[in-house]
Amino acid sequence: MRAVWRASRAAVKRRRVQTFVIGLVVLCSTTTVLLALALLSVTSGPFEKAFEGQRGAHAVASFDPARATDDRLARTARQPGVAAAAGPFAQAVVAVPKDWLWMAGGSLTVVGRADPGGPVDRLELLAGRWATAPGEIVVNWPGRGSPSAGLLGSRLEVPGAGTLRVVGFANSVSRSASAWVTPAQMAALHPSAAQMLYRFTDAPTEERLGERLEAATRELPRDAVTGVQTYFALERAFSAMADSYLPFMTLFGVLGLLVSVLIVGNVVSGAVVSGFRHIGVLKALGFTPNQVVAVYLTMLAVPAAVGSVLGTVAGTLLTDPVLKAAFTGIETGRAMTGEVDAWVSVVCLLGVPALVLLAALVPALRAHRLPAARAISAGGAPRTGRGRRVQRMLAGTRLPRAVSMGLGQPFARPGRSLLTLAAIVLGVTTVTLATGLTSTMLAFDGVGRPGAGPTVQVSAGGPGVPPLGDEELERRLGALPGAEAVRARALSLAGLVGQSQPVFADFYRGDDSVYEDEIARGRAPRAAGEVVAGPAFLRQRGLEVGSRLTLELNGRQLPATVVGMLVEGNARALEATWQTRDLLAPDLRAAEYAVRLAPGSDPRAFAEAVEALDPGLKVQVLGGANAGTGTVVAFSSVFTVLLTAVASLGVFNTVLLNTRERRRDLGMMKSIGMTPRQVVVMTVTSVAGLGAAGGLLGIPLGIAAHRLVVDHVGVVAFTGRMKDVWHAPQLAGLLLAGVAIAVLGALLPARAAARTTIAAALHTE
Incomplete structure (x- = not known):
């Protein structure tokens, strides 16, 4: 056993690039899988524990x-x-x-x-x-x-x-x-x-x-029953934001695992092929076939274990901020969301390395079956087969010789080429998904802010000079230089007849142009008794567009109809017209005013004008991405960079193995006149074709993944404009992403092969 460990440790030191690639892939995959499992854990366990611990009610029923x-x-x-x-x-x-x-x-x-x-x-x-x-x-x-x-x-x-x-x-x-x-x-x-x-x-x-x-x-x-609140609605409220993050987190986790399996399989297969002589030497020295398999599995287990440990640590550190973002705005009560079950870390620490070893088992068994004599003599004679036939066919075309030879090389190692292609496909899928999510979230972040001008929020009722009346203040704000439209908002806690928990009722008057982008389904409220709300509010209460409810405020009741669903909204808030306020709370004052300024206006100058109008007013310039947008864009961008780098490293490993296997061929071709530039062109072309094919396959997969994610976000109802983010120039650029991943991974080993001298290449044989 000591001999197996020493041979494995030497192999790890000798194959630094392969070790680094495997460790990085496992690290990224473990981090993402841990975050996805953590979200799954906290969306069910804590609520159930708190509910059972306090003997929660399955139904809270109100009666007349x-x-x-x-x-x-x-x-x-x-x-x-x-x-x-x-x-x-x-x-x-x-x-x-x-x-x-x-x-x-x-x-x-x-x-x-x-x-x-x-x-x-x-x-x-x-x-x-x-x-x-x-x-x-x-x-x-x-x-x-x-x-x-x-x-x-x-x-x-x-x-x-x-x-x-x-x-x-x-x-x-x-x-x-x-x-x-x-x-x-x-x-x-x-x-x-x-x-x-x-x-x-x-x-x-x-x-x-x-x-x-x-x-x-x-x-x-x-x-007799006037209303019912079930614990299913409470559970949905508890996990609403987390359920929104879960689809893309899980999808990125699956992509990471697939890339891990493919890259590890490719690396191990290449290690076995490139290590033919090493295998033969080990067997000649007395290593049994099982010991040879143990050497290669141990060689993979070391970086996999290190990567899983680092990935678990990184995922644990990221869990707290991600969970805070996922549960922002949700009334979780005493159900704690910061504690992740221990099984999540155990699964990541043991499961991901086990998956790596499983992927490595098939190529390692090839080393088990390889005879020592064949292994030691491998590489001495030129290879024949499908790869050579394809190269001869391409040689008959008008393509430059270096290009035709490069395009034929993937057929010499079809298994390795397919694994490399799959890694590129997943890399392009990830890039496409991240690009689509970013475009969708940026479009979503612009909802409610029509035009190019900034929006200023004016809060009324502060200390100082008593504020003006609502209508007079609204008129004066609209008359200030730079103001285009004013929207007044009054806020109150209101009851829904039949439900025990109050809701926030927002009453609006004035500029309704924001509803052009905010309404995902139905229409904007126009009359008394018409309300709109976000998907989370409707879903948690079993409502939909067209549903009827009864608002209760200050002893007054008013039947209302849900006429529209907002793109996004507070899970405890609904929006209604000023006419509804007149019937329920006629003395309720406006709490704030949203003033949309003309493009090019100076918000600071407008703020000074507002303060001069009434010192009791507070001014705040609205803008910038919300927390959800920042979280989604940041996470998808970081993980896309990591997966793209990992896919490029997979290509790097493939090209490096190919050039090492073909050192004798490269030496022969250089001896008959092939220039270093042609060597680079041939080597890069050998994977550029795979990159182009990966782009063609990865783009539709990425678009499908994007639609899968945006259609399953529970707290946001994305409109068609936010989903249809793909355009011809953008798709053309994404097509080049596969080529870019391939070229990026192939460039360094191609230049190294170009610098190899004829004597050094032939001397190795």
Whole structure:
């Protein structure tokens, strides 16, 4: 065994280029696979653990108390299929002012509950204590961190119910309410609904859960159920952003693994062929066929192990920022997303090297079967076969002799050429995919910013001189030099009848030209009761264009229709018209104004004019790529550079092996007059044809991969303009990418072969 290790170590030192190529490929593949597996892990495990740990509700159902009494609701807990239930709890909607705690103002769903425990939806008390007396309230804390103790004691004035003092912060994994008070206090809040929390014996799908809920409530009057929130919607909300990153992360991981297998197979096959004499010498010295296989597998295991370790370390370091980006804007509650299961690292540390060794086993077995006498004498006679016949056929064409000889060389080693071609195809596929993603994300980043002028955001209501009225301020902003259009925005927390969690309602007035790019499906809202929202908002609530819902704000209710789906939107926000605001909250003031400036305008000069208009206004220039765009573009660009470099190194290894095998032929050709330049042309041409073929095959694969990714991003609905990013000049450039990868990899060994002297080439034989 010691002899096998010494021979393997010597082979690793002698084949530095091959060792470096294998290590780099394995490193890139391991890093990407770890990130993809980490995303898969955190989108399922943490939520399920938190949900089961707090006995989360499979369904949070709201009922009309006029149609279902508390006794009848309590009997639903004893129906077949109900494993556990809690309630009924009285439920009310309370108006909160702007900037109370961290909220935007609007409506808050409050539930009367005697204690945080129970068989379903056990609340986790994060700070303070539970409400035990009238005038006390516990507020739901949606974040992962701990609330500040300084927020305890905050007061909320409720018209007709007195003052409520915050005595604690709790978290509900079921999102059953925004706040809780004692049942005695709830009577003063004039409850408008009753709430039941259910856990069922089996609810594997949303359809099955609906059947169970219908069976439990079948004895209640029709229309008694006013709304249902399922845990499937919570799970979708938890993993929404991660699901968006997962398609392209997984795709890049698969590409990396395929390149790893192909390059390793190519390198090992070349090592066996180029090491014929080495194999023969080992066998002549007494190495058994199994020991020879062990030498070559060990030679591959060393860089594979190093690459997998470094790749695991790199992937672990990248996991935290990638997960933060993937879960940005998602209310994860107490479900932690920063902890990745240990099996992910174990799979990468052991699985990727095992895959490398599996790819190396087939060519290594060739060394097992090779007789010692044949191995030692290999290379002494010129080769015959298909490669020579193809070269003779090409010699009859009008192509320069160096070009015809180069084009015929791949046929001499068809297996090696196919592996090299496959690596180039995957390299071109990656370049095409990354180019398409970059173009798509840049087009997406320009949504909502029509024209070439900058956009300035003006926030109202700051300290200083009292702000002007909404209409007057909007008129004056539009009259400032450089302003083209003004759009006012009012923000409030609103309730959706039948759901326990509030949503952000954005009411807009003014410039609606942004909707020309923002609407992915349907149309823009034009009248009262018309709303639009992003795909994440609609998907999590089971809504679509044309769905009906009821908005509730400040004690007023308004039936609304979803008339359009935005390209992107906050998972908790919908957009409505100013007429809708007039009906729900006529006293609600505009919080900010988006002012689109004319092309060439100076945003700084405009900001100074705004501050002179009213010192209480705050100005911010909008622009730049968002975090999601930067993450996608940066990751795809980095990985494309790595895979392109790896594919070029694979070509480099192939050409290097070819030139070493053909040193005798090169010496003979130089002796009869072939110039160094012709040697370079012949060597580069030998893989340029493979590069062109790789470009032709890789481009459609890259386009298909691009469409696969953009069609499966859950939080963004890319429009046709964002998907159709391919144009003839761009495709022509991508076609040259395969040739560029091939030439880049072949240039150095070609120049080395050109510098080899005739005497040195013939002396090796």
